[in-house]
Amino acid sequence: MAKKAAHRGAGAFDEHFSAIYGPRWVSLRKALNEPSRPESHIPGLIKPYYLDRASAAAAAALGVQPGDEVLDLCAAPGGKTLVLATALGGRGRLTSNDRSADRRARLRRVLDEHLPPALRKLVVVTGHDATRWGLHEKEAYDKILLDAPCSSERHVLRDPAALALWSPARTRSLAQQALAMLCSALEALRPQGRLLYSTCSISPEENELLLQRFQVKRPGAWALVERALVLPDENAGEGPLFWALLEKSRLPG
Numbered sequence: 001m002a003k004k005a006a007h008r009g010a011g012a013f014d015e016h017f018s019a020i021y022g023p024r025w026v027s028l029r030k031a032l033n034e035p036s037r038p039e040s041h042i043p044g045l046i047k048p049y050y051l052d053r054a055s056a057a058a059a060a061a062l063g064v065q066p067g068d069e070v071l072d073l074c075a076a077p078g079g080k081t082l083v084l085a086t087a088l089g090g091r092g093r094l095t096s097n098d099r100s101a102d103r104r105a106r107l108r109r110v111l112d113e114h115l116p117p118a119l120r121k122l123v124v125v126t127g128h129d130a131t132r133w134g135l136h137e138k139e140a141y142d143k144i145l146l147d148a149p150c151s152s153e154r155h156v157l158r159d160p161a162a163l164a165l166w167s168p169a170r171t172r173s174l175a176q177q178a179l180a181m182l183c184s185a186l187e188a189l190r191p192q193g194r195l196l197y198s199t200c201s202i203s204p205e206e207n208e209l210l211l212q213r214f215q216v217k218r219p220g221a222w223a224l225v226e227r228a229l230v231l232p233d234e235n236a237g238e239g240p241l242f243w244a245l246l247e248k249s250r251l252p253g
């Protein structure tokens with residue numbers, strides 16, 4: 001009798017990602033299991049903050065300029081928000097949002113401990129649902145970061161309890177939530193404003209394939225400027241990080 005494929009747990013995880021990455025999965029899996037090496041590379045802080053180099057590069061790719069109105073929809077614990085705040089150079093405003101109260105408390109601590117007072121006063125912390133933001137505030141921001149809640153396979157792989165519970169259904173539901181967040185972010189963005197979408201997932205459903213679904217859902221409403229997929233097996237342990245920089249169209253799509 002043919003063996004039924006597992007849909008949950010370590011076996012299903014390996015089967016799923018072997019099918020996506022082919023022979024590369026062996027080296028990628030090994031690299032994901034190595035400890036990550038956060039570094040301090042955000043200039044202009046009063047105390048160093050350690051984060052993955054690829055994360056800092058992704059946040060910098062949004063291209064925040066002094067005077068910008070900026071929204072970080074999923075900001076806690078705050079590594080990328082620190083990059084955005086320092087790029088304001090003392091002018092403009094950053095709204096750093098996160099729905100989780102516990103994580104918001106941590107975000108406030110990070111902002112207070114790391115930002116000089118002249119930058120800290122430009123940052124407002126809020127606690128709304130990112131999937132609904134665009135219903136309430138439209139065409140209000142020059143730049144938006146959406147660092148979406150994602151499958152975080154690097155963490156799953158190192159946590160036996162999480163690995164035992166892993167199933168592709170969770171990836172599908174996170175992708176659906178991220179699509180709702182992308183639509184909401186697009187509403188909140190000014191015409192020709194820029195949106196940086198990022199995840200630390202290695203699942204195409206949450207990355208490239210999600211952008212394809214977003215294109216189908218909002219045809220002509222945005223264009224892709226640049227994107228990158230940084231995987232640790234080929235980038236000296238950095239990542240995983242997928243990011244895509246999008247520009248909202250001049251006229252409604």
Ligand SMILES: C[S@@+](CC[C@H](N)C(=O)[O-])C[C@H]1O[C@@H](n2cnc3c(N)ncnc32)[C@H](O)[C@@H]1O
Nearest residue numbers: 074075076077078079080099100129130147149
């Ligand atoms: C990938 S983490 C963000 C990491 C952060 N950008 C950083 O660089 O430190 C995703 C965050 O999204 C938050 N989140 C999850 N669902 C949300 C929602 N519906 N609205 C707003 N925030 C949400 C989580 O609490 C979590 O802190």
